[in-house]
Amino acid sequence: MKIGRLNHVGVATPDVEAAAKGYADLYGATDATPAKAFPKLGVKVIFVSVPNMQIELIEPLGEDSPIHKFLEKNPKGGQHHMCFEVPDIIEARDAMRARGATVLGTGEPYIGAHGVPVIFVHPKDTGGVLVELMQEPGGGH
Numbered sequence: 001m002k003i004g005r006l007n008h009v010g011v012a013t014p015d016v017e018a019a020a021k022g023y024a025d026l027y028g029a030t031d032a033t034p035a036k037a038f039p040k041l042g043v044k045v046i047f048v049s050v051p052n053m054q055i056e057l058i059e060p061l062g063e064d065s066p067i068h069k070f071l072e073k074n075p076k077g078g079q080h081h082m083c084f085e086v087p088d089i090i091e092a093r094d095a096m097r098a099r100g101a102t103v104l105g106t107g108e109p110y111i112g113a114h115g116v117p118v119i120f121v122h123p124k125d126t127g128g129v130l131v132e133l134m135q136e137p138g139g140g141h
């Protein structure tokens with residue numbers, strides 16, 4: 001298994017609307033989705049599109065959001081994860097485990113903000129960077 005293109009960089013923020021406005025005002029990155037809540041993922045998301053890639057602005061949603069602690073440590077927000085596409089998420093999950101990495105949660109892929117299955121690899125195995133793998137659109141069995 002080899003990772004594919006960088007699909008998005010996840011950026012945690014206390015306020016996705018304010019953050020999206022910042023990207024528009026500062027960088028002219030005005031191509032943004034409306035904010036969308038993903039209660040199961042514990043985040044509210046805005047995707048800001050830039051050429052060939054997206055910035056995924058994520059705001060905590062609900063008590064047990066996985067990014068609460070991150071924002072406690074980084075109250076203004078910050079780079080949170082990188083997400084790469086893979087041809088087959090199950091093959092990728094198995095390869096991560098076989099190569100000694102820790103797949104987060106139950107290890108079962110789940111539907112992410114792009115509507116395709118994702119997994120996360122623990123930062124302790126990846127040089128301190130939280131990596132998300134997502135099945136490339138149209139990929140998988």
Ligand SMILES: C[C@H](C(=O)O)C(=O)SCCNC(=O)CCNC(=O)[C@H](O)C(C)(C)COP(=O)(O)OP(=O)(O)OC[C@H]1O[C@@H](n2cnc3c(N)ncnc32)[C@H](O)[C@@H]1OP(=O)(O)O
Nearest residue numbers: 010041043066069070080104112113114120123128129130
């Ligand atoms: C799905 C959707 C999509 O794109 O489709 C999304 O991306 S939603 C994106 C939001 N969802 C997720 O991130 C789901 C996966 N994330 C998680 O399960 C959790 O965030 C986690 C396990 C990575 C960290 O949980 P936590 O912050 O509550 O735990 P801790 O504070 O104990 O963190 C454990 C260690 O990991 C480090 N750590 C925590 N978060 C990050 C991060 N984003 N990048 C790099 N290192 C990190 C901490 O500094 C600590 O290091 P030390 O031990 O050295 O102090």
Ligand SMILES: [Co+2]
Nearest residue numbers: 010056083132
């Ligand atoms: Co993501």
